[in-house]
Amino acid sequence: MSKLKELTVPNARPLPVIVLADVSGSMNTDGKIQSLNQSLREMLESFKDEDDLRAEIHVAVMTFGKGTVRQHVPLATAANAVWTDHPAAGDTPMGAAFRAAKQLVEDRNAIPGRSYRPTLVLLSDGQPTDDWKAPLDELLASERGGKAFRMALGIGADADMEVLSAFLHDPQARVFRADEARQIRQFFRLVTMSVTSRSRSANPNVAPNVDAAEEWDL
Numbered sequence: 001m002s003k004l005k006e007l008t009v010p011n012a013r014p015l016p017v018i019v020l021a022d023v024s025g026s027m028n029t030d031g032k033i034q035s036l037n038q039s040l041r042e043m044l045e046s047f048k049d050e051d052d053l054r055a056e057i058h059v060a061v062m063t064f065g066k067g068t069v070r071q072h073v074p075l076a077t078a079a080n081a082v083w084t085d086h087p088a089a090g091d092t093p094m095g096a097a098f099r100a101a102k103q104l105v106e107d108r109n110a111i112p113g114r115s116y117r118p119t120l121v122l123l124s125d126g127q128p129t130d131d132w133k134a135p136l137d138e139l140l141a142s143e144r145g146g147k148a149f150r151m152a153l154g155i156g157a158d159a160d161m162e163v164l165s166a167f168l169h170d171p172q173a174r175v176f177r178a179d180e181a182r183q184i185r186q187f188f189r190l191v192t193m194s195v196t197s198r199s200r201s202a203n204p205n206v207a208p209n210v211d212a213a214e215e216w217d218l
Contacts, residue, residue, distance in 0.1 A: 012056040014115040015204055016075065017047075017195055018104060020097045022124035022155075023065035027088035032125060032155055035181035037085040039188035040073075046192045047078035055116060055199040060104060064097040066090025071100075075110050094128035094163065098135035105144040116204045118148045121191055122167050123184070125155035132163060140169050149207060151194065153178055153187045 019040065027033040040061060047057045060075035066089045073081050104110060105118055139145040152164040155178045164175045178184050197208040 012053055013204075014058045014111065015055040015195070015199055016058045016060070016105070016111050016115055016118040017121070017191075018075070018101055018118060019059070019061045019121045020094075020101055020123070021061060021063050021072075021086075022092055022094070022126065023063045023086050023088045024092040024126060024129075025065070025089050026092075026126050026158070027065070027155075030156070031181040032184065033086070033088040035184040036123075037083070039185045041083045042185070043188045043192050044073070044078060044081045044083050047081070047195070050078070050196055050199050052199050054202075055204045057195060057199055058111075058115075062097055062100055062104075064093050067093055069093060069096045069100045071104075075104065091129040092124065092126050093130045094124060095130040095132035095135040097122075098132060098139045102135070102139040102142050102145050105139075105148065106142055111144070116198070118144060119191075119195055119198075120145070120148045120150045120167075121152075122150070122164065123153040123155060123187070124159055124164065126158050127160045128163060133166075136163075136166060149194070149198075151191055152176065153184070155184065 021036060027036065044059060047059060050057055057078040058075055059073060059078050059081045060071055061073035062069055063072045063086055072086055073083060101120060150168050152167050153176045154161050154164050161175055168175060176187050178187060194208045198204040
């Protein structure tokens with residue numbers, strides 16, 4: 001009699017999510033930074049509930065403000081990601097954030113070759129205070145940056161929608177706009193839906209089919 005072969009479950013492949021969050025001084029007004037902190041905490045908690053054999057959600061949150069970019073949440077599995085509230089201060093070094101994002105998505109040690117296509121999320125309420133065009137072009141021209149799913153949110157009337165549209169690099173893609181702090185939370189619920197939809201799909205490398213109209217208060 002032949003032995004039964006041992007059944008093994010393949011390891012889930014990483015599904016990276018990288019958030020580029022504006023924490024400049026203007027985010028201190030109208031409850032924006034408070035809504036951002038709450039939204040990111042809720043998103044991370046939602047990701048922790050996802051348990052799929054195909055995809056394991058990995059998350060990094062890069063904040064840019066006060067002349068610096070830092071990984072406030074270093075890239076890790078969502079189960080291990082911890083959020084602490086971030087203050088808002090200083091200027092808006094968005095170009096530096098694009099450089100940091102390119103470096104991370106192209107890092108094969110942080111994001112191995114077996115990973116699914118990353119999702120890049122950008123939100124800002126103002127104008128970049130550094131050179132942003134060349135760093136963005138480099139991000140979009142990179143192997144992984146160009147293939148990434150991208151989502152963008154402009155917060156308030158002063159948000160540079162031209163830059164956010166350039167980040168999406170797709171005339172059919174939509175830059176969402178938040179005129180009130182509560183809409184920041186709505187946007188991140190849409191991000192959560194988009195990522196979890198991919199993680200549960202038969203092919204997480206296919207663009208998610210999310211009906212934004214049902215989630216967004218137009």
